[in-house]
Amino acid sequence: MEHWGIFTDNKSKKADFVSNLQKNRLPEFLNLKGSKGYLFSPLALKKFIEEEEQHGTKIISSKEQALKTMSSGEQKKALWSNILKESPDYIILDNPFDNLDAHFQDELKKLLTNQSNKILFIQLASRKSDILPFIKKFAILKENKLKILDKKDLKFKENIPRLEGIIPPPIDKTEVDEPTLIAFKNVTVSYGRKHVLQGIDWQVKKGEFWQLIGSNGSGKTTIISMITGDSAKAFGQEIYLFGNKKGSGESVWEIKQKIGYFSPSMTDKFAGRHSIENMLISGLLDSIGLYVKPTEIHKRIIKSWLELLNLWESRNSLFKDVSLGEQRLVMTVRAMVKHPPLLILDEPTSGMDDNSAKTLVNLVNKFAHETNTSIIFVSHRKEAGLNPEKTLELTKTEKGSVGKIVY
Ligand SMILES: Nc1ncnc2c1ncn2[C@@H]1O[C@H](COP(=O)(O)OP(=O)(O)OP(=O)(O)O)[C@@H](O)[C@H]1O
DSSP, X not given: OOOXXXXXXXXXXXXXXXXXXXXXXXXXXXXXXXXXXXXXXXXXXXXXXXXXXXXXXXSSSOSXXXXXXXXXXXXXXXXXXXXXXXXXXXXXXXXXXXXOOHHHHHHHHHHHHHHTTTSEEEEEESSGGGSOXXXXXXXXXXXXXXXXXXXXXXXXXXXXXXXXXXXOOOSXXXXXXXXXXXXXXXXXXXXXXXXXXXXXXXXXXXXXEEEEEEOTTSSHHHHHHHHHTOOGGGTTSEEEETTEETTTSSOHHHHHHTEEEEOGGGGGGOOSOSBHHHHHHHHHHTOSSOOSOOOHHHHHHHHHHHHHTTOSTTTTSBGGGSOHHHHHHHHHHHHHTTOXXXXXEESTTTTOOHHHHHHHHHHHHHHHHHSOOEEEEEESXXXXXXXXXXXXXXXXXXXXXXXXXXX
C-alpha cells in the first residue's frame, strides 16, 4: 500500500485539501473514489463534541464522561477507536501526534503500523520528526497546490527569523507586592471516583520561569484552570493567588487582570476581522475591538513589538489572513504586552511547524530573560530550546497525579 506523507506549513490550505480529497477532486487520489475514508483530526473531534452537546447523547465517548470534559489525549483515543470500528479503507491523519505524550505517541505509532497493510494512510504533518516510518511517498502542500517530493527534497532548510531588538516596555504596569504569586498547599482533586491530583505543593515566585509537564490526563489543565478562576474545584483548597487565599479576597476579574493567558483554542474566538496591529493595540487597552482610542504611545509600543516579530510590514493584514505561526506569535505577544505579573502559555506550539515553533520558543525565552513577568509554559513534552528555570512534572498514580519539581 502506498501511504502518503504530506508536509504542511503554516500557509497550507489544509481544510480545502481535505475537502477536495474527499470529493474526489484531486488527480493524485482518484483511485480512492468509492472507498470509505475518515478524518482523524481536531476538526473531526470538534464536530463530535458539538453533536454531543446538541443532542445530549454520548456518541464516541464512554457512558460516564462527556467528550468535552476529557483531556486532549483521551479525546484522541476515543476518536481513534470510533474510526476503527467503521472499518475504513483510508484515513487522513492531521498532525496525529499533537497534544499526545510520548507514551501514547508510541502506542498510536504501533497501532497505525499494525493497520498499515489494511488501511491507506494520508498523513498531514507539520513536523518532520512526526512522519510515520512506513511512509514512502511524500509531497508538500504549498497553499492549495500539492507538489510531489523526491527523497532528496526531504531536507528542508531551517529558516528561523531572528528576533532583533529588545522587548518593548509596558505602559501602566500592574504591580504585585507579594514575592509569591501562586501557592498550592496539598491540593487534591477528584471527579467522583476518578482521582486527578494528589497532594500538590507548588509555589511560583516573582520573575520565575516554569514549565508544567505531564502525560495526557495528568491534570495540567485542571491546575491551570484553578489559577485562572475557571474551575470550581479550587474552592475549599489551600490555594493562594497573589497573596490572597482563593475564594476569600480578590474577584475572578481582579485575578484575571494580573494574568496574561494564551491557549491555541483562543485563536478560534477571534473572527479575524481586525488587523494584527489593532489586535495588539486592543491587548494593551483590554478590549477586543478598538472601542478606546489608542494614544501615540500605545501605537509606538505596538510598532516596536511588530518590528521585533518582523511583522511591521504586515501590520495591516487581517488576523485571519496571516499564517498560523504568525497568529500564534501575535496572540502570545497580546497576552504579554502589558507585562502582566504572570503569563500562562497553554500548549502554545501545538500544530506549529518546526521553524515557527522555534521562533515562539525563542520569544518566550526572551520574555523570561528581559522582563520580570513570571511564566508558566504548559506542554506534554519537553519543548526543544526552551530554557525554564524549573519544571513541575506531574506523574499519574492510582490516587491522582503527584508533582515533582525538577531544576
Ligand atoms: N468534568 C469532568 N468530569 C470527569 N472527569 C474530568 C472532568 N474534567 C476533567 N476530567 C478528567 O481529569 C483528568 C485530568 O484532565 P486534564 O485535562 O487536567 O489533563 P491534562 O494533563 O491537561 O491532559 P492533556 O495533556 O491530555 O490535555 C482527565 O482524566 C480528565 O478526563
